[in-house]
Amino acid sequence: MKLLRPVLWALTTAFVANAHSLPSPQHTCVIPALKDGRDDAPAIREAFSKCGNNGKVVFQKDTTYSVQTALQLHNLKNVQVDLFGTLEYSTDVRYWILHGSYYYFQNISIAMEFSGEDITIDGHGSGTIDGQGQVWYDLALGVGGLYGRPIPFCLRNVKNAVAKNFQIVQSGKWNFVMLESQNILVDNITLSSTSDDFQANPGNLGNTDGFDTINSNNITIQNSWANVGDDCVSFKPGSTNIHVKNLTCYNSAGIAIGSLGQYEGVRDVVENITAEDVSLYGSRNGAYIKTYVGKRTYWPPQGGGGGNGYVRNVVFKNFHIENITASPVLIQQCTHWAGYNVPACADTPPTGFFSNISWSNFTGYMNEKVGTKAISWTCSPLATCEGFSFKDIDVKSSTGANGTYSCTNVVGYNSACQKTN
Template sequence: MGSNLFYFNVLVLVFVVSCINQVWSQGVFDVKAFGAAFLNAWKQACRSGGTVLVADGTYLVNTIQFSGPCKGGVTFTVNAVIVAPKGKSTANYWISFHGITGLNIQGNGTFDGKGPSAWPYNNCHDASSCQPLSPTLVLTNVYQALVHNIRLVDSKGFQMKIEEGENVTINNITIKAPADSPNTDGIHTGNIKYVNILNSNIGTGDDCISIGPGTTNITITRVNCGPGHGISIGSIGLRSTDQNVKGVKVQSCKMRSTQNGVRIKTYTSPYQVSVSDVTFQDIIMDKAQNPIIIDQKYCGGSKRCKALFSTLQGTSNVQVKDVKFIGVRGTSSSEIAVNLDCSSSKPCQGIELDNINLSLASGGKATSSCSNARVSSSGTQNPPPCQNRMPLM
């Protein structure tokens, strides 16, 4: 009996210790318990694989980076308002997550970048050189990550940047900034693979989503965009280090009163890189200014761009190929609803138009324009597809 009781007590002790360890490993570290010292709470969660909790109230947070590696997956739960300092900032980020495997950013809270206090200092459009204003949320070298349910408003620069990682999902988030806010791209990706963006509402002063160099295997589904510049691949070709973009699928999205609908933009530059294996499918346009556009003479209007590439006379060495536009429908606010303006030195190859139905919002007929593009079409074609216009070889 005594022996059995001894073993029973040992088993209970082992069970209790196991439970304690499990609770600790899944511990919740409320920043309030650390005097609102976010980094201290993060370090504890990172050591044990727990949760940082930001709840109840408003928190003013200066530039901060949460770094790994961590012992296990870490959850960052925001059920409050996190506010950036007012004024100009050109740091590489306001809030950064770096070097983490297994990251979950969640909650019903808001990241407020206080952009109106910084936007008057943005001169990148006119200056020959400039430093962009700080993005709100930056994820670098992050793997197996999920960002969901949060809100980002009024970033100084880009709202969210995801770079140099793998397997990142963005689900059910809201991003807002005024239509005239400069360079406030909603989500920007670069040098990353296997990205999934879905079920989100994005309205900004720039691209709702910008797919940058080195992005491969990205899927964008059920995203409502507007205001903004649409969903864009690019800009590509600005730097000699730019990598190929491949495996892009944008499906079941809506563009409302956007400057562009679905777009590929490449610089008039000497750098040889490619954009390939792209599908835009089941996209609804509601008074989009340029519903379908490939722009290989992009320079962004910046003096810096024109100074760098002034000798190229409007040619791009970026190869755009194997691009499908399927089931794109709705209204265009400009007469040219389909504009394929490709490079004379690297003409677009394998462009497919399948069941396109775009009407001019103000009445009348929309048109198509093609230059240096090899295009095939099938199904409904409104406006009528333009004829292939290829350079003389």
């Protein structure tokens, strides 16, 4: 485990050096904008068709592009994308439900996806992707898995990419997704998804994750900021060799592994994860792991369960947390979002293997409306949780009291999280 961070850093450093040594673009396409309410997506597709190989594609500064149809920007190679302007998605709910780019996991729908290799997308500090998500928040009303909610930005089946210096606002669902991709550097990205109705109905912002990784390897996410209504980062099934550092999150659900085990009979794997130097403000959780119940109840994306797999070699360190509403250190098994008539966890406990996971140097305080549980590790009796450790967990209650610890079915710890022989 001590070798994880140097190995990840070496891989990322080698990749970044290679990315900056790519050949100069041979041709440039500057995308025009109609500016009359019509769809600019055809012009965007044409630019990538002409300049998506050994070229440069430029979205002009101080220019808004209306995106009314899905963008599947595939077969790219050695392309520089200069995103100076703003991409603004339409609010045509019916269109996006019917035409987004589909992926099986939780029935996600993608509005814009990049595929290929050796891709650099640079917003130069001004680039913006506006998902106009309020229409989706009002429609979903807390149903996070509502079919068709569009993801505004996705690297899908990408090898070697840098995405940096732009912002995504008002995403219809998850903000920034890396799917079946490898060797990705994400740097200086700002994400913001806020609902007009959040104070009266905070649930309607559900499933607006910040960064998500699915079946992806060798990812670095750094120097970024997010104000989102769900997980700030979620390492979903198939996430391996990922490093998150220098991240600030507001109003999120925390840094999450999972949910895992949602698909019956499917083996989910997450391993070699480091998240460090993270600040969480107004978060529901700190750094946590969540798995579905052990028996399928209804169907994904809301229902599910009955899968298995393992999580191993995970480091959470140097977290500062303020106004948290649950536990900063948490394992949450038997997750479900299916609604009523879900069997009790005791009747359908999940299976799985969790090993070599550590939490260290957590500081801050909890919300006055919650208790003082700083550590809550609740493992299923049918799962194996071993090699767990914590050190310097100093997250206090709102009154300044020390946090309490609770451990269930964790190898080497009693119910008060004291080490046993």
